[in-house]
Amino acid sequence: MKKKKFNVKDFLIGNNTYVIFLVLFIVCALLSSTFLEPVNLVNICLQQSGPILVALGMLFVVLTGGIDLSVGAVTALSSCCAYVLMRDYGQGLGAAFVVAVLIGLAMGLLNGILVAYGKMQGFVTTLATLSIGNGAALIVSQGAPVRCSNIPSVGAMASKDYGYPIVIGCVIIIVIMALIQQYTSYGRIVIACGSNSTAVQLAGINVKRYVCSCYMVSGLLASIAGMFIASRTQTAASTLGKGGELDAIAACVIGGASLAGGKGSVIKTVIGALTIALISNIMNLKGVPAYPQEIVKGCIIIAAVLLQIATDRTESAV
Numbered sequence: 001m002k003k004k005k006f007n008v009k010d011f012l013i014g015n016n017t018y019v020i021f022l023v024l025f026i027v028c029a030l031l032s033s034t035f036l037e038p039v040n041l042v043n044i045c046l047q048q049s050g051p052i053l054v055a056l057g058m059l060f061v062v063l064t065g066g067i068d069l070s071v072g073a074v075t076a077l078s079s080c081c082a083y084v085l086m087r088d089y090g091q092g093l094g095a096a097f098v099v100a101v102l103i104g105l106a107m108g109l110l111n112g113i114l115v116a117y118g119k120m121q122g123f124v125t126t127l128a129t130l131s132i133g134n135g136a137a138l139i140v141s142q143g144a145p146v147r148c149s150n151i152p153s154v155g156a157m158a159s160k161d162y163g164y165p166i167v168i169g170c171v172i173i174i175v176i177m178a179l180i181q182q183y184t185s186y187g188r189i190v191i192a193c194g195s196n197s198t199a200v201q202l203a204g205i206n207v208k209r210y211v212c213s214c215y216m217v218s219g220l221l222a223s224i225a226g227m228f229i230a231s232r233t234q235t236a237a238s239t240l241g242k243g244g245e246l247d248a249i250a251a252c253v254i255g256g257a258s259l260a261g262g263k264g265s266v267i268k269t270v271i272g273a274l275t276i277a278l279i280s281n282i283m284n285l286k287g288v289p290a291y292p293q294e295i296v297k298g299c300i301i302i303a304a305v306l307l308q309i310a311t312d313r314t315e316s317a318v
Contacts, residue, residue, distance in 0.1 A: 016307050017256050017268045021275045028282040035285060046158055048277045049170040050075070050229035054244050055251035055273045056177050056266060057221035060214040062252050065194045065261025066115060066122035068215060070107060071222040071248055073133025075241030078103040079226035080137045083146040083236035086154070093153040100223045107133060108219020112212030130245070137238035146236045157231035166228040173221070178266040190214060194261025243294075250276055250297060253304040256311065276300065 012019055028035045054071050061068045081103055082096035091099075107129060114125045148154045156162045181187035189210055192200045197207050222241070230236040249259075254272030257264030279300065283293050 013307075013311050016311060017254060017271050017275075020254070021271050021278070024275060024278050028278050031282055032285045035282065040281070040285075042160075042164070044274075044277050044281055045167050046164065046232060048273055049166040050225035051244065051247055051251070051277075052170055052270055052273045053173060053221040053225040053228065054241075055248040055255075055269050056174070057218035057225075058245070058248035059252050059255075059257055059264050059266065059269045060177075060181075060190060060217045061122070062249075062257050062259060063190050063194045063261060063264050064211045064214050065197075066211065066214070067126065067249070067259070068111060068218045069123065069126040069245045070111060070129040070133055071218060072241030072244035073130045073137065074104050074107045074219050074222040075226035075229065075244055076137040076236070076238050077107070077133045077140065077226075078223035079230040079236035079240055080141045080146055080238060082227060083148050083230060084140055086148050086151055087146060093151070093157075097227055100227050101220060104219040104221075104223025104226075105216055106219070107222075108216035109212070111219070112215035115215065116208040116211040134238065137240075141236065141238050143238065147234060148236075149234045151234070154231055154234045157228070166231055169224075170228065173224070174266065174270055181266050186210075191262055191264075194258075195263070246297065246301075247273070247276055250301045250304065253301060253308060256308060258308065259305075272304075 034040055054075065058068055058071060078100035082100040085091040085096045085099055086093065111122075111126055111129055114120045114129075115122045118125075157165050159165075181190075189200065189205060193207050193210050201207050222244075225244075226236070226240060229240060251272035252264060252269050253259065254275050255265060255268035255270070256272075257269065276297070279296060280293060283296065
């Protein structure tokens with residue numbers, strides 16, 4: 001058999017997620033002398049511990065060919081409820097965390113039932129639950145930030161003294177999700193549901209159950225992310241997860257996931273989320289205002305989709 005010649009162009013396109021991240025990392029280091037300082041790198045890790053989890057939850061929904069626009073609202077609602085329990089009712093961090101997770105699972109279950117069993121469009125369904133979640137978060141928080149700065153266990157979650165627990169927790173969850181996707185029948189079936197749901201159904205597998213479970217995974221990870229994000233300032237708010245759904249979608253697409261379903265990687269999605277973090281970080285270091293940063297994020301999504309199209313064409317030509 002004739003050995004295929006190495007093609008640099010095909011290699012770069014096929015590994016564009018890693019190439020973009022590496023090039024961007026080098027550019028950031030050249031643009032700012034403070035970028036490589038340990039304090040800045042640790043800050044990036046702390047800031048992304050939550051958004052990475054949201055992106056991973058979004059990935060599992062995207063793998064089925066769906067979309068979850070409610071993740072930002074779930075992040076806000078779960079953290080607001082947990083912080084109100086701690087501040088006003090004297091509950092500990094453990095109990096509050098459990099409540100936050102249950103809220104995330106409930107929101108995910110609602111989305112899953114409506115999409116999988118109610119046959120509603122994921123975009124419209126999660127847009128509606130986004131509104132419900134935001135409204136509920138406003139009611140719970142009474143439109144004001146919910147501060148728990150007097151509770152030591154809350155501050156400890158993002159504390160250097162305890163080894164940055166939220167970063168460690170994020171890494172553990174990444175490993176678990178990667179193992180689930182790569183080495184379990186559940187992960188393989190989820191991908192199959194997105195690539196050819198009819199064939200999966202004919203094989204006797206309950207596609208609806210798997211689709212519903214993916215929305216629950218998304219809700220679960222969004223609620224944990226809410227607790228992680230809030231712990232950095234020891235404050236929850238109804239605006240906590242605003243825009244989180246766009247960052248999550250961008251991370252998935254930059255990571256090579258197909259919005260049509262059936263293709264995506266946990267590790268590449270993490271790299272995608274970190275790529276967005278690098279862009280935001282360098283713009284902050286260079287003093288770029290917040291509003292233009294949103295324009296840049298939109299352009300990134302467009303560029304990522306174009307790269308994905310090029311990647312698909314390259315792979316289909318092989």
